[in-house]
Amino acid sequence: LSCGLVVGLGYPSFWNDCLSPGLRGGILIELALRGRIHLEPLTARKKRLLDRKVLLKSAAPTGDVLLDETLRHIKASESTETVQTWIELLTGETWNPFKLQYQLRNVRERVAKGLVEKGILTTGKQSFLLFDMTTHPVCDTTEKQRLLRKLQDSVLERWTGDLRRMDRRLLALLVLAHASDVLEKALGSLEDTQYEMAMSRAKDVLEADAELAAAQGRGTEVIWAVLAAFSRA
Numbered sequence: 001l002s003c004g005l006v007v008g009l010g011y012p013s014f015w016n017d018c019l020s021p022g023l024r025g026g027i028l029i030e031l032a033l034r035g036r037i038h039l040e041p042l043t044a045r046k047k048r049l050l051d052r053k054v055l056l057k058s059a060a061p062t063g064d065v066l067l068d069e070t071l072r073h074i075k076a077s078e079s080t081e082t083v084q085t086w087i088e089l090l091t092g093e094t095w096n097p098f099k100l101q102y103q104l105r106n107v108r109e110r111v112a113k114g115l116v117e118k119g120i121l122t123t124g125k126q127s128f129l130l131f132d133m134t135t136h137p138v139c140d141t142t143e144k145q146r147l148l149r150k151l152q153d154s155v156l157e158r159w160t161g162d163l164r165r166m167d168r169r170l171l172a173l174l175v176l177a178h179a180s181d182v183l184e185k186a187l188g189s190l191e192d193t194q195y196e197m198a199m200s201r202a203k204d205v206l207e208a209d210a211e212l213a214a215a216q217g218r219g220t221e222v223i224w225a226v227l228a229a230f231s232r233a
Helices: 002-008 019-033 065-076 083-091 097-102 107-117 141-154 168-179 183-187 192-206 210-216 221-232
Strands: 037-039 054-056 124-127 132-135
Touching: 019 037, 019 065, 019 083, 019 107, 019 168, 019 221, 037 221, 054 065, 065 083, 065 107, 083 097, 083 221, 141 168, 141 183, 168 183, 168 192, 168 221, 183 192, 210 221
Parallel strands: none
Antiparallel strands: 037 054, 124 132
């Protein structure tokens, strides 16, 4: 999901402050989709998604460096944490010096490097007034367009109006594009009428009752918890 976010939208702006926590949210969602983590069951005191802790379901390696590093952090943690807290810890946003060990460092660069090795991104330089910055523009435009079409189709041709029937990965990509503040860019190539329709439907999803949607959609609790975390931020 994190790779899809970077590929589909090009290497997003260095100045996008939302991207780092968005990528960490994507990592948690990917671990849930792969059956490695889940939320603790509903209880009388913990009914809200953001109150329920993330539990380890399987410590089996995924084969992805970032996912497995996150999995080790969750397994090694002395206390269970919520989705929102894990996003903060993985991003390094904590005042507790003992929790800094859970920070995932250089996620954007590591994701991009992996995509460069696959021939999807390339490496370049962009000059600013006082320094040069490494960039990773898309060189495989076919893959980029494929991912953009999937996201656009989720709120156009494949739109059902029923969140329970929405593909989990498309739902996750939509949530992450919103969380990373790149959704408008992802839909920006559409004609005006289609763009307005797509944004309206995306808004219906993003403003839905996350608690109800999570209860009705099998295997989507972590996705909706990530959305709730960013909506609350």
